[in-house]
Every structure is written in structure tokens, then in C-alpha cells.
Amino acid sequence: MKPAFTHLALHVLDLEACIAFYRDYCGLTLVHEREDGDAKGGSRVVWLAEPGKEKDFIIVLLPGGPGRDQAEDDFSHFGFALESKAAVDAIAARAEKAGCLAWAPRQESYPVGYYCGLKDPDGNFVEFSYGQPLGPGS
Known part of the structure; x- marks a missing residue:
């Protein structure tokens, strides 16, 4: 196996x-x-x-973790797929109001697609995307 x-x-x-x-x-x-x-x-x-x-x-x-101080140019992240560009924009707007938006929505060439990034409370980047060959919108 x-x-x-x-x-x-x-x-x-x-x-x-x-x-x-x-x-x-x-x-x-x-x-x-x-x-x-x-x-x-x-x-x-x-x-x-x-x-x-x-x-x-x-x-x-x-x-009991120490928290993470992830550098802005360190693109290590968790990735979540969304069903549309509008959903990416909506989550980015919520995150901006909450002060946890790390990367504003942007369009990249395939296979990256349309995405934004948030910082979780521990300091990890979390990406929300549409148009990647994974998950909804693939």
C-alpha cells in the first residue's frame, strides 16, 4: 500500500x-x-x-506553539480553493476589515489562478484561490 x-x-x-x-x-x-x-x-x-x-x-x-513569524517573501502556505473570483474577493474584503489580509487578490497565469492570502492567528499564510487545477473551479 x-x-x-x-x-x-x-x-x-x-x-x-x-x-x-x-x-x-x-x-x-x-x-x-x-x-x-x-x-x-x-x-x-x-x-x-x-x-x-x-x-x-x-x-x-x-x-503551546511559539507562534510563527513568517517573512513576507516566504510563500509557504495552506491552500483552499473557492468557487469563484467573487468568493476570493469577498474573503479578502472580510480579512482586510479584520486586519489579517496578507496578499490582496491578484491574477496569475495558469496554474496559479486568482488568489489572495490571509495570515492566521499563529502567523501562517493561508491562500484562497479560484481557477487552479485543484478543488472547486478546476
């Missing part, structure tokens, strides 16, 4: 703020929660997933 990519785990500085961000902006839901006495900085560990994809891929958030 070939390996299957099932999850990504992040130590985060503010667990509650990160849960709220990924719920509000990315549409993820809390699908599992447990206490872990070995977790650095706290004991609550949460799993977030897209509705209906809880057995395919999750983001695990662990408390």
Missing part, C-alpha cells in the same frame, strides 16, 4: 483563535477533541476538517 497524506499537525500559540479562524474563514469543523497530558502548553488537542472529508484529511491543532 502506498502512503496516504491524512493530516497536518501544528503547535499554535492561541488555540482558540486558530480554531475560530479555520472555522470562520476556511469552513472547517471540529471533528475530534481530546485531552493530552503530554501536549506542550496545554492539554486540549483538536482535529479540524472539511465537512464530509473527516476521514480524508484533517488539521490537528496542538496548544
